[in-house]
Amino acid sequence: MPRRSTVKSSPFSHRLSTATLHEYLARRGVPGISGLDTRALTRRLRSTGVMMGTLTRDNPQLALARLRDLPRYGSIDLVPEVSSPRPFAWPPEGVYAPQPADTELKYRIVVLDLGVKYNIMRSLRRLGCDVMAVPAKSDAEAILALHPDGVVLSPGPGDPALLDYAADTVKGLLGRTPLMGICLGHQVSGVALGARCYKLKFGHRGANHPVRDRATGRIHITAQNHGYAVDGEGLPSAVEVSHEHLNDGTIEGLAHREAPMLTIQYHSEASPGPLDNLYLFDRFLDLVATEKGR
DSSP: OOOOOOOOOOOOOOTTOOSHHHHHHHHHTTOOOOOOOOHHHHHHHHHOOOOOOOSSSSSSHHHHHHHHHHHHHSOOOHHHHSOOOOOOESTTTTTOOOOOOOOOOOOEEEEEEEEHHHEHHHHHTTTTTEEEEEEEEHHHHHHHTTOOSSEEOOSSSSSSGGGHHHHHHHHHHTTTTTTEEETTTHHHHHHHOOOEEEEEEEEEEEEEEEEETTTOOOOOEEEEEEEEEEEEOOOOOOOOEEEOOOOOOEEEEEEEESSSSESSSOOOOOSSSSTTTHHHHHHHHHHHHHHHHH
16 A cells, blocks of 8 residues: 655746645645555556545555445446536536637537536537536436437446436437437447446546547547446447447447437547547537438
């Protein structure tokens, strides 16, 4: 077990610096450690898989005993903790979000907030969408009452197996409005379509994951942050795997052949490179435009 330590104050050299790392974290109430051999930690995780951990000033044995008494991550539905309790339009009051002055709002997009990142809504707005987020437990009829041109199922935390209410919402929306699922939204969509999800031994974290887009054959470097993946067993013949992870072959995207629906496991709104994966929002809005024109 790593020895107990705290982030130490040290001189900083950059001419624009105004504080040490320790001071920066302390002002914001963020815990930090130093003196940890990250190579040893990496080797342990590589052999045993993902595990729970804790940062503490307590005796290591006391900390370990407390950790063993905590509920496992996969047993808690964390989505209600991060979802907005009420609908809100983008940008919400108090959030600085400059928009291009000449942006024409062509489509109304509703985001099912499972733990949404603001950059999803920011990206949709830049592409000409009037965007509104709704709470995670909003059902299909409540969403359709907002007259959306399309619905985005957002990323979020936790095990998709605990989100029956979100899967039921996807079932109620499928074929009635275009859908795009991102990360947890992708997993929930897979469950709604008949697949199951499983926990990865090593979660996909970071901004350097190679993913092949099967429609074009192009390899994209993607940002990912998830511990579960969709198992293709159980998917109907009308659903195809649209993207695959080149490191481990896991499913990174789905496309429905009969209904306007696409999903991706990674984060199209993130920037592992110069806005590499924003094209997926364009692909979704092409579905929206096609359905709107019918």
